[in-house]
Amino acid sequence: MMSSARPIAIVGAGPGGLMLGCLLQSQGFDVSIFEADSHAGARRQGGSLDLHADSGLLAIEEAGLRREFDALARYEDQCDSFYDQEGNLLLTRDFSEAVRPEIDRGQLRDLLLAKLAPGTVRWNIKIQGVASAAEGHRLMSDEGDVGRFDLVVGADGAWSRVRKLITPQTPQPTGLVYYEWDIENIDVLHPALAALLPRGKIGAVAIDRGLIAQRSSGGQVKVYLLIRDDAGEIGRLNRDTRVDVSELLHHLDGWSDSLRAFALAANGFAQFRSLCVLPGGTAWPSIAGITLLGDAAHVMAPFGGEGVNMALEDARQLAHCLVQNSDWNAATADYERAMLARVKDIAERCNAAAFTWPRQTLAMIEKIRAQPSAVT
Ligand SMILES: Cc1cc2nc3c(=O)[nH]c(=O)nc-3n(C[C@H](O)[C@H](O)[C@H](O)COP(=O)(O)OP(=O)(O)OC[C@H]3O[C@@H](n4cnc5c(N)ncnc54)[C@H](O)[C@@H]3O)c2cc1C
Known part of the structure; x- marks a missing residue:
């Protein structure tokens, strides 16, 4: 196990930030997670998320949470139906053969929180900015300076404060x-x-x-x-x-x-x-001691259900890079190069679905219904 006394700050206790915290802490890294919510139950966490076998579920496995995940996951909910506005059923699809189990967002958060050492998440701290220090960066909250860190990871979602330091791009x-x-x-x-x-x-x-x-x-x-x-x-x-x-x-x-x-x-x-x-393919020159993951790096439209899966996969990949390379600037540059390449096409596809919605959905329904084997 690699251990490090160099402190890492993760901004945001969403699925991406918590997953990174779990994976790094299990390897002996010194991790603090700063979260604006006042406590774990401060707001409803929203709907259901489907985790994919080649991304989100890999991270769940790696965090040693597969058994706990499976106890909560809803494999039976991998299906959808479409109606017209008069309420006529047009199409039913059952994906129960696929491996995209659903889990409540709140349950996923609780699973990850339970894996972290007590006190890792510092609730009720809204990060307002990041200032460069002689070594690393200082995090600034509403209340002032919350500490110096060798690495700051912005996992603070679509409207990321940390992103502002890296690129002027906004959603x-x-x-x-x-x-x-x-x-x-x-x-x-x-x-x-x-x-x-x-x-x-x-x-x-x-x-x-x-x-x-x-x-x-x-x-x-x-x-x-x-x-x-x-x-x-x-x-x-x-x-x-x-x-x-x-x-x-x-x-x-x-x-x-x-x-x-x-x-x-x-x-x-x-x-x-x-x-x-954010437009698919949004990229930035690597900056020493600071990086992004999840929606902070690549918020995309929810069509296709990729957002949380990419956030969890980012966390898995970033943890690998940091474990394998003690030169953290090189490690984060490697992570960013691979992450931006991996996500580009996925984000473009999901975003295109939003820009063309509902035309694309209507065309998809027509196409499937035209097939002799259509399931209705
Ligand atoms: C309507 C809708 C439906 C969706 N459905 C799906 C789906 O079915 N499947 C799917 O894969 N994805 C879906 N997504 C996308 C998915 O929710 C996101 O991609 C995912 O939550 C990203 O995780 P994250 O950890 O990067 O960020 P977030 O989940 O946004 O977490 C960021 C965290 O940072 C905290 N934070 C923010 N700013 C600060 C700050 N300044 N200081 C401290 N903390 C801060 C926030 O409170 C939050 O807890 C959906 C999105 C939407 C909008």
Whole structure:
């Protein structure tokens, strides 16, 4: 086991930052993770994530968490169905042969947190900036200087503060906006909706908008109402607002009652968001003592479910590079070169799906339905 007294700061306790913390700590590295949330349960962690055999699951294995993961994973939810806006079923796909098990985002976070030594995550510290020191970098929070580190890893998500030190690039709107809300206990409280969404995920798509509803564990459902907003009008009006879901029903005028019921069953408010991405292939010259992973490096559209998988794979690859090379500047440069090459095409593909949504989805449904073996 390699040990190091040189301190490493990871900014952000999302899946990428926590995975890197687990992998480095198990190799004897001195790791601190700084997280803006005040504690582990400070906010709901959101919906379900599918981990892929050639990326996210490799990191889970390497962290020694496969048994714990499998105890929570939902292999039965690897499936989706599509409806038209009148509520007619167009297509059902079952991917249970594939290895893309689903897990709640909160469960994944808890698994990783449980693996870390107590006190590794320093909650309620929002990093505002990074200042160069004689050796390494100093992290600055709202409260002031939180310490000097030989290596700072920005795992602080789409709107990363650490990224500002590396590149002026920021995420750009895709023209797609969405409202998201939750439905609780669907099987007991909303059996008609549960019949439309027995497992996995459903989508209903019209010409410039759509509904996606996805199961998490315990009958929880995350619902998204997506709207094309290329002119930016909805975005301008709603920036970061919370909206009563009943006020959104007009977006579903002409839709079947069976689908509008996903809005009527909402538990609480909807959160508005504009889907923003970094262009695929965004790169930067390597900087000594500082690097990025996950959404901070390459936030991409969620179509294809690659974001968390790339974050976990980044963590795995960066840990390998640091274990193998005690020259950390060379190690992070190697990691960045390979990571940027690995992610470029994936990000371009996922982002293209957002820029062309829902045309691409409608075309995909038509193509599959035209096949004689289509599963409907
Ligand atoms: C609607 C939607 C659905 C998605 N669905 C999927 C999916 O099905 N499959 C998939 O693979 N991906 C999905 N993604 C993408 C996925 O959520 C991200 O790619 C993934 O969470 C990235 O992990 P991360 O650790 O890099 O960043 P994050 O998960 O964003 O974590 C960053 C952490 O840093 C903290 N932080 C931020 N700024 C600071 C600061 N200044 N100081 C301290 N802490 C800070 C945040 O609080 C957060 O805890 C989806 C994304 C969206 C928006």
